[in-house]
Amino acid sequence: MPFGDDKINSSWEAVKELKRLGLSKSVDLHVQEIPVEYEAVRDLLPLLWKQHQPKLVVHVGMSWKATTVTLEQCGHNTGYERLDNCGFCPACHCCVKGGPDTIQSVLDMEAVCQRVRDSGLKVAVSVSKDAGRYLCDYSYYTSLYLGERRCAFVHVPPLDKPYSSKELGTALQVVVTEMLQLLTKVERTEKQPHNPSCQHHH
Template sequence: MANKKKVVVTGFEPFGSHAVNSSWVAVQELERLGLGEEVDLHVCELPVDYLAVQNILPSLWKEHQPQLAVHVGVSGIATSVTLEQYGHNQGYQRLDNRSFCPASRCCMEDGPDEIRSVIDMDMVCKRVSGSNIGITVSVSKDAGRYLCDYTYYTSLHQGQGRSAFVHVPPLGAPYSSGELGRGLQAVIKEMLSLLEAGYTEEELKDNKHCRHREQH
């Protein structure tokens, strides 16, 4: 099919106490499940490395020109599949896997403080929560000022807002790899559905039915 939608989904390599990173496990499970015949899915494991992300993200957008890029990361405090609405430019002080962090403490000098996804995460949350897939979904406005947030901001800038970030809990706390894969599949399908219908954050302000959780 020449008119397939292109979707890029990334997870992260292990870091810190996360010897197995549930984000990449979930993305591999999603790759196995797929997003349907009409979607061309490309997955990629990102290093926990500021400079590498700075180089890889523009390449992914340029090479694949996706309708949507979805980045997945693990959160040690998450107990649900958490949809992030914003990427943030400043406050990056934590060292990456190469013991580096940006001297400027920001993603893009002169960039806006935050960039919001064009996808209304509350609406995605509401739709998935109403589908009884057995996985709790929540919404957050703080992606944590580490590689997750840094990746999200960089991707939102590259894709003019056509990007999403999903935090997943560690494996078994409470979900299995299969459940995380199904959860990812459900939220990404809803994101694509909203994009196709032309819904954006601005147009859906009255749909605020999901609980919010701040990531730290």
Template sequence: MEKPRRAVVVTVRAALLTVGFSSVPGFGPFGEHAVNASWIAVQELEKLGLRDGVDLHVYEVPVEYQTVQRLIPALWKKHSPQLVVHVGVSGMATTVTLEKCGHNVGYKGLDNCRFCPGSQCCVEGGPECIDSIIDMDAVCRRVSALGLDVAVTISKDAGRYLCDFTYYTSLYQSCGRSAFVHVPPLGKPYSAEQLGRALQAIIEEMLNVMEHSEDKINCQHEH
């Protein structure tokens, strides 16, 4: 019997902060970065593709709190994906960084519409922090063992702006079946091709880790 196809949704975005977060939406260069590294990296990922049986859907997300609150639930409803991976660029990063968790409170920066939630939080009454169900430490070890010429590290703070806001919103919507990857600006030190290959390897390993975890859960239920 043929296995059902699975969906992986990748959204590309970022945040403009004076400390160096950059912006990713598709309306041109923005902030201190003349090139949108995360969008270009994801375009490289699209060229490479993922394993057979996995459909890859790519979206750009505006740097707007209210749009994020509408769009993220709509994407989960539309695709019912196995995994959603959000990708942003950080001007402070020198490695490809796997974010472990999203945070609910502390959002004070204005978005591209000069808007900020009055509550300064993603979900009123939601938990302060939500962890991804993906074992990011395991993904980091697996990808590092592949011998790619890209360093991969772990973070527990996605920045308390639109990147973190998007991640928390997605984690809340999906009960943790989301991930966020920060990439450095192009050429600092990696090329678009290097970042694209790194994203491909990271997402493949995320799927492997998720499948292994689900197999263990199913096995426990059977017994």
């Protein structure tokens, strides 16, 4: 959706390009545009998680400050005081009443970032721990909470500052592919049986 004074939201243009490019045949990619509105996020995200039951949700948003494709490590619960596109702000200034202050993604974004760099992608990628306390952060925390941390957030710069929609879409393709591969490794680790020391009772 349009964001502030920007008529074109680079994140949606990048996601549309990702949809055109696709992922591997084994990945069922669903794309959804979400309004820059707190109430829309609050109402829509639970329905999407329930409907699709995804292995991983990757939110993508535009940041005026970004000059790289930025991988956000965590979402924050409180500090939401800026008005959305409808002039609304949550009265509690938080995502989930009583929820933890921050929720970390199940994915190590530094590891994802390194894997993307190793791939030879010609788009700069970095990691952040502050998604901005606006709709991006609000969406991210909400999905982390709903999806037991199986979520990621990617911030992209405005179009042509310095990357085109095609370059951003290609970057998303590489980033999401690496995230899914790393998530598979995480799941394998979680499924490995623990081997506590043998205890004999006499």
